[in-house]
Amino acid sequence: MDISNLIQKNNTKIIFIILDGIGGLPINGKTELEMANKPNLDGLAKNSACGMHIPVGHGITPGSGPGHFGVFGYDPLKYEIGRGVLEALGLEIELKKTDVAIRCNYSTIRNGLIVDRRAGRISTEKNVELTERLSKKIKEIDGVKIILKPGKEHRFCLVMRFKDNILENEAMVKDTDPQKEGKPPLEPEPLNNESKKVANIAKKFIFKASEILKKEERANYVLLRGFSALPAIPSFEEKYGLKSCSIAVYPMYRGITKLLGMETLKVEGDIKEEVALLKEVYRDYDFIFVHVKKIDSFGEDGNFEGKVKKIEEFDMYLQEIISLNPDVLLITGDHSTPALLKAHSWHPVPLLLKSPFVLGGLSQAFTERECFKGEIGIIPATSIMPLVLANSLRLRKFGA
């Protein structure tokens, strides 16, 4: 059900912590959470409501976009973030409603065939140089502003900034990447009548760029993918009546929360600096989201021990967070990233909710196996926010 109709405001405080990729799998019998020495998290779990959440669906491995949308209560199957938009957010481009964002690759073309889709993975320095050159020479096309930003190696981002707002269907243009080497690039084909304008500008951009790059040995062509506009999505404030902010070191997560209308606070460093900022701004918001990235990074690297250490590091700061005494403290992940798989995975994610209104006593530690025994059970990610709001007494009774 849409709980927006049940929202009532009050002065409660919610701290919502995402330990990115927290869920794991056993290596030699123990998961990362089971191996970590984390007395504070385990103590908290004993007196909290615990459970597991399923980010998108059984067996579905979520990317970062769907993973976060789910825990914030936005159905990831209904609201999709386009790949171009996600790339732009990761590169800290401030997207507007008038924008179409596109992921681009430098690539190598010979006799009309793509012979290297990644232009031999040119250096990031070379990329910066080329992207600057393109930026100087292509400032606008047909009155539409062209914004380019280099990423890593062969990747860069193209944003078309129109004068008017762009609807999602106006950005629906086919990728030009043929996916296989030895084939000609595809046309930026419009997927409907409304997207012809964007397709046409893309065509002109490709033509201009290949003229400018034609003397390059490797990066002499560009491939365009993931054409997308900002999704039409209700803000966190509209949906839940919460004045909210996000604390995240990585730009992509600030970007995702910005899409939801949260205030995005910039912070350099890691957990220590994030917790310091949390304490600083705690009075100013109803809902503070804290994103801890590096747990996921170690998981992605297959570094079991590193992930364990990062969990232990977070545990050391937990007491500081608890001492702020929020009405609801929620700790979970956006998905699992078992070191065993070196990747995001489909596994349910441990979940802990501290509030004065829980049973407690069902889970003996904050681990996958203990959280399965908890009072929350196994729930879809989209059920987390209703529980958080209920526990902060922000939901009215339904019906008489």
Add this chain to the structure above:
Amino acid sequence: MDISNLIQKNNTKIIFIILDGIGGLPINGKTELEMANKPNLDGLAKNSACGMHIPVGHGITPGSGPGHFGVFGYDPLKYEIGRGVLEALGLEIELKKTDVAIRCNYSTIRNGLIVDRRAGRISTEKNVELTERLSKKIKEIDGVKIILKPGKEHRFCLVMRFKDNILENEAMVKDTDPQKEGKPPLEPEPLNNESKKVANIAKKFIFKASEILKKEERANYVLLRGFSALPAIPSFEEKYGLKSCSIAVYPMYRGITKLLGMETLKVEGDIKEEVALLKEVYRDYDFIFVHVKKIDSFGEDGNFEGKVKKIEEFDMYLQEIISLNPDVLLITGDHSTPALLKAHSWHPVPLLLKSPFVLGGLSQAFTERECFKGEIGIIPATSIMPLVLANSLRLRKFGA
């Protein structure tokens, strides 16, 4: 969500075992699974992901068709197998897309009223004789081929084979069985404009058959039920990209899997012969379905002890199956058949998934009560295939 878009192929092997009717209920405190001495299954459960699945919905007792559709990931509420089709499959009629299948009964009519809907349950021998007689005299009607096959006692199957493909709505004709004795038979009434042709042929068939049978004392009339065509359904290969086969002793289960485009391997005997065939063909397929029937048969007979023994027999062959070392081994049932109820039932069905990517350690045995504690939780049957595919690393990440 439709996971077809996330499918990626690889070389993993999946063995998918249905112990038909496996779930049970306690008699003197223990269920069939709890009573059975089955060290291999219990050992496997300890190191596997366990759970329970709900075949169709809470409280819904599934037939064999919906039970199997669910575990194969086809929503049983969306894809229905008509009763005529199911009957034909059980009688090993090779149905084509040009066919309409109908369950028929021999019955007794007097003065225009049905006085015995089952013709006094004539013997199967008598049925064979009568059906042969009808077959010889009615080879086609209005250019449509008529195929008849005797079943048990008073039951037989009629297939109308058209020249062109038949859509499901073209087969929608009302049953002629009045359901109560002492009433006249109903007309084979078309339920829409498209089904008039089939209704008309049915009418002529009934007329011709009653002419041929009019001197019979008991079986002097025929009642037609369950008019149906093959459902329009994506194949297993289209849906999941799996090269698959089924190993089943009973024709109906070969028929159901044939509907899904699996290769259906014929085998005589029981578990021993099925496992021997599994080993023989193991290299040739991505996905091998093994159907173990007799556990359900004992349940249907109310033979608790027989069902226990059959489970123990399966357990003896389990080690041979495990030693094939499939990437994913799934063991469950299509529904429960408690000996206590002597029938299919609505109860959730125990489920075991072995793969390198599970937690394990939450269930101590393969029983209903232990599987409820497992990491899979209580899931709809249609979530089984996404989990199987995820655990064989055949699903790509959703979103970026």
